[in-house]
Amino acid sequence: MTSPIVIMSLLLWATVAGVDLATVPQGLLSRPLVAATVAGAIVGNIEAGLLSGMVLELYALDVLPIGAAWYPDFGAASVAAAVAAAVVPLPVVAGVAGVVALPIAVFGGWTIQRLRRFNGASVQRRLERVAAGDARAIWELQRNGLLRDIARSFMLSVCALLVAAIVMSITWENVRGAEWLSWATIAGGLIAAIGGALRSAGQGARRRWYAVGLSTGVAVALLA
Amino acid sequence: MGVALYRVDDRLVHGQVVIGWGRPLGVRFIALVDPAVRASSWEQDLYRMAVPDGVEVFFADVAEAITLLPEWEADRRAGVVITGDLETMAALYTARPDLVNRINLGGIHHRADRTERLRYLYLAPEEEALLRRLDAAGAELSAQDLPTTPAVPLDEILP
Amino acid sequence: MTPRTAALIRLYGVQAAWTYERMAGIGVGHASAPLLRDLYAASAPAERRAAVARSAEFFNSHPYLAGIAVGAVVRAERDGVDPAQISRLRIALSGPLGAIGDQLIWAGQVPALMGLALAASPWAGAWVVGALLVAHNVARLLLTSWGLDLGLREGLGVGSALSRSWIAQRASDAQRVAAFGVGLATPIAAWQLLGDARPAAWAIVGAITLVGSVLALAPGTRSHVSGLRVGLGLLAVAGVVIGGMP
Numbered sequence: 001m002t003s004p005i006v007i008m009s010l011l012l013w014a015t016v017a018g019v020d021l022a023t024v025p026q027g028l029l030s031r032p033l034v035a036a037t038v039a040g041a042i043v044g045n046i047e048a049g050l051l052s053g054m055v056l057e058l059y060a061l062d063v064l065p066i067g068a069a070w071y072p073d074f075g076a077a078s079v080a081a082a083v084a085a086a087v088v089p090l091p092v093v094a095g096v097a098g099v100v101a102l103p104i105a106v107f108g109g110w111t112i113q114r115l116r117r118f119n120g121a122s123v124q125r126r127l128e129r130v131a132a133g134d135a136r137a138i139w140e141l142q143r144n145g146l147l148r149d150i151a152r153s154f155m156l157s158v159c160a161l162l163v164a165a166i167v168m169s170i171t172w173e174n175v176r177g178a179e180w181l182s183w184a185t186i187a188g189g190l191i192a193a194i195g196g197a198l199r200s201a202g203q204g205a206r207r208r209w210y211a212v213g214l215s216t217g218v219a220v221a222l223l224a
Numbered sequence: 225m226g227v228a229l230y231r232v233d234d235r236l237v238h239g240q241v242v243i244g245w246g247r248p249l250g251v252r253f254i255a256l257v258d259p260a261v262r263a264s265s266w267e268q269d270l271y272r273m274a275v276p277d278g279v280e281v282f283f284a285d286v287a288e289a290i291t292l293l294p295e296w297e298a299d300r301r302a303g304v305v306i307t308g309d310l311e312t313m314a315a316l317y318t319a320r321p322d323l324v325n326r327i328n329l330g331g332i333h334h335r336a337d338r339t340e341r342l343r344y345l346y347l348a349p350e351e352e353a354l355l356r357r358l359d360a361a362g363a364e365l366s367a368q369d370l371p372t373t374p375a376v377p378l379d380e381i382l383p
Numbered sequence: 384m385t386p387r388t389a390a391l392i393r394l395y396g397v398q399a400a401w402t403y404e405r406m407a408g409i410g411v412g413h414a415s416a417p418l419l420r421d422l423y424a425a426s427a428p429a430e431r432r433a434a435v436a437r438s439a440e441f442f443n444s445h446p447y448l449a450g451i452a453v454g455a456v457v458r459a460e461r462d463g464v465d466p467a468q469i470s471r472l473r474i475a476l477s478g479p480l481g482a483i484g485d486q487l488i489w490a491g492q493v494p495a496l497m498g499l500a501l502a503a504s505p506w507a508g509a510w511v512v513g514a515l516l517v518a519h520n521v522a523r524l525l526l527t528s529w530g531l532d533l534g535l536r537e538g539l540g541v542g543s544a545l546s547r548s549w550i551a552q553r554a555s556d557a558q559r560v561a562a563f564g565v566g567l568a569t570p571i572a573a574w575q576l577l578g579d580a581r582p583a584a585w586a587i588v589g590a591i592t593l594v595g596s597v598l599a600l601a602p603g604t605r606s607h608v609s610g611l612r613v614g615l616g617l618l619a620v621a622g623v624v625i626g627g628m629p
Contacts, residue, residue, distance in 0.1 A: 022398065022401070023396060023398060023399045024395050024396040024399060025395045025396075025520075026395070026398070026446055026447075027516070027519065027520045027523065028493065028496075028515070028516060028519050028520070029516070031493075031497060033497060033500060033501065033504070033512060033515075034512050034515070034516060037509050037512045038512070040509075041509065046508070046509050049509075050504060050508065050509055051575070051576065053512075054501060054504060054572050054575060054576060055572070055576055057497060057501055057572075058501075058569070058572060058610075059610045059611060059614060060497070061494055061497060061498070061565055062609065062610035062611075063610075064239075064243060064244065064485070064489050064490060065489060066238075066239035066240050066243055066244055066370075066481070066485045066489060068331075068343065068344055068369070068403065068406065068443065069240065069244070069369055069370055069373075070373075072611060090578070091578075091580070094576050095618075095621070098614060098618055099618060102611060102614050102615050102618065103615065105611065106611060106615070113343070116401055116402055116403055117403075119400050119401060119402045120402035120403055120404050122400070123400065123402055123404065123405060123409060130409070130412075130436065130439055131436055132432060132436060133431070133432030133433055133434070133435035133436035133437075134432070134435075135412075135416045135420070135435050138409055138412045138413050138416065138435070138439055139413060139416070141400040141409050141413075142393075142396060142399045142400050142409065142410065142413045144400070145399040145400035145401070145409075146396065146399045149399070175625065176625070176628045176629075177624060177625045177628045178625065179580070179584070180621040180624050180625055181618060181621045181622075181625070182576075183580075183584055183587055183588050183591075183621070184591075184614070184617035184618050184620065184621035185614060185617070185618065186573065186576050186577060186588055187587075187588045187591040187592050187595065187617055188595070188610060188611075188613045188614025188615075188616075188617045188618070189572075189576075189610070189614065190569060190572075190573055190588070190592040190595075190596075191591070191592055191595035191596050191599055191608075191610060191613050191614075192599075192609070192610020192611070192613065192614065193565060193568070193569050193572075193610070194569060194592065194596045194599070195595075195596055195599030195600055195605075195608070195609075195610060196565075196610065197494075197562065197565040197566065197569070198596075198600055199247055199248050199372075199599075199600065199605075200243065200247055200490050200494070200558075200561070200562075201247065201558075201562045202246065202247035202248070202250060203250045204278065205277075205559060206558055206559055206561075206562040207562070209559045209560075209562040209563045209566070210562040210563065210565065210566040211566065212563060212566065213498075213562065213563035213564060213565065213566025213567040213568075214566035214567070214569060214570065215566075216563075216566075216567050217502065217566060217567040217568065217569060217570035217571050218570045220502075220567075220570075220571055221570045221571050221573070221574035224505070224574065235443065235477055235478040235481065236478045237478050237479065237482055238443075238477070238478040238479070238481035238482045238485075239445070239481045239482050239484070239485030239486070239489070241482070242482045242485070242486065243482075243485055243486060243489075243490050248600075248602075248605065260471075261475075264475070266475075266539070266540070266542040266543060267475045267542065269542045269543045269545075269546045270475055270476065270479040270542040270545065270546075271478070271479055272546065273479060273483065273542070273545050273546040273550070273551050274478065274479035274480075274482035274483045274551075275482065276486060276554075276555065276558075277555050333403075333404070333406075333441065334403065334404035334405070334441070340403070343403050344403075368606075371605060371606055372605060372606055372609055373606060374606050374607065375606065
């Protein structure tokens with residue numbers, strides 16, 4: 001991870017993933033499975049990226065960004081998780097991904113709320129022009145919103161990669177019981193996925209489809 | 225079963241209602257109490273299109289809703305009653321305080337004369353006064369956009 | 384570039400200036416601007432400005448379906464509909480487009496694709512990420528483009544056109560696939576992540592998952608038990624366990 005090109009690539013990718021979530025293009029680049037797998041490829045350990053993305057994706061499945069509800073930002077968090085997980089023993093990958101990503105995702109969600117407050121203040125400053133139908137004022141608000149989110153996402157990415165660097169400095173092979181972190185992260189992810197799916201499924205046909213999927217998944221896991 | 229939620233939300237039927245609340249509460253009917261929608265057939269088409277399979281939508285103005293409240297409460301299915309503003313919900317409460325006892329403030333958004341109380345709750349002075357009157361009359365009022373977020377009681381919204 | 388193409392591109396950034404006051408109103412105004420500029424090219428500037436101002440008022444819906452409102456409002460402007468009725472159209476579209484879009488995309492297509500991708504990843508590896516991105520974004524482009532054209536064609540009649548369209552049935556289908564996909568993915572992900580961990584690990588994770596899932600669904604606790612909160616809490620407990628080890 002020490003190569004400047006790798007660091008720049010990670011910063012760029014984490015920033016793009018963050019902007020994707022709240023601004024443009026909102027095309028699933030910020031999903032943990034996507035963001036972490038690509039980050040794993042950048043640092044040369046796709047397997048760790050995929051595993052980190054998998055455990056964090058379980059948490060993201062619980063999130064429904066409906067209405068104006070608060071939601072976490074898993075973009076930069078997942079990139080940092082994959083980077084840190086790339087250098088740890090396999091049994092600790094999920095734990096390190098959780099330690100790095102979950103707090104950053106929460107912090108990232110808070111930064112989105114702040115971004116929206118700044119956007120609101122920006123609209124207030126141009127209220128008369130917008131009310132008068134000045135298309136240039138509307139364009140300025142869109143441009144500034146995008147630039148603001150790029151800045152937010154870049155700063156979040158820097159913080160996330162610093163956290164990853166700190167976690168990477170730990171010699172995980174010497175940490176007795178480190179696999180407990182993985183068990184905690186996996187259990188939390190499973191609770192998130194199950195709780196989210198059952199809440200979202202409600203009753204009736206969707207719950208039956210969930211039961212069929214769950215049974216099939218158990219059978220596949222047992223036979224594989 | 226009957227009415228599981230009395231909600232004030234100026235967006236009326238949207239994702240937070242049909243998915244956020246509708247799924248965990250097992251909602252099978254939504255009663256939309258809004259005179260403008262009651263009078264507009266194309267708006268009613270929109271709301272019918274927007275609700276999931278198996279969920280029935282009723283449209284009513286205030287007088288009709290007051291008459292129908294006991295029927296909705298006696299329904300074997302779980303339901304939600306939604307009004308687009310506080311005044312309409314207050315009218316329902318005033319008419320049937322025995323039925324409309326818990327009121328959920330789910331979304332009242334920005335307007336020039338309103339002050340932000342929560343990110344999804346902006347209140348004008350007369351709306352605050354109305355909430356205090358409802359509170360004094362015994363209504364249980366809290367703000368909560370989704371069932372996965374904690375409810376905020378009125379005394380925290382208007383300290 | 385045609386005004387329609389410009390509007391379509393701008394719809395990708397419809398939430399760039401999202402605020403708690405106007406929500407996506409500014410983004411909808413920005414996406415409408417090329418169409419309104421074209422529509423009012425030969426009119427007095429004041430008319431165009433009034434239409435632009437109306438287009439940037441409060442609006443919120445699912446971002447992928449905002450094009451339906453953009454198209455319908457522009458068509459209503461073209462048809463000379465009364466401004467008050469156009470504002471009513473925007474407000475009336477807001478909730479239903481949010482409701483149907485959330486069912487179709489956030490509770491349907493996205494968890495369906497993510498669930499199926501998670502379930503396939505042990506065999507397909509990283510390729511599954513490329514496949515899901517292509518599938519989602521092609522579907523999204525087609526949906527946004529269809530929505531904009533529907534609005535431009537129907538104007539005030541967009542409500543009944545939506546009722547007659549495929550969208551409600553597709554939302555229902557997508558949510559069933561999502562339920563199946565997430566159900567399928569959960570045990571496969573557990574198997575992949577726990578790998579050949581010893582039976583005690585499976586027992587601990589299984590017991591915590593069972594208790595946590597009940598708490599996440601129980602009416603009395605669900606507002607306090609989100610996946611993220613549980614995950615952070617469990618990590619804190621794991622930290623204490625590790626710290627207490629000799």
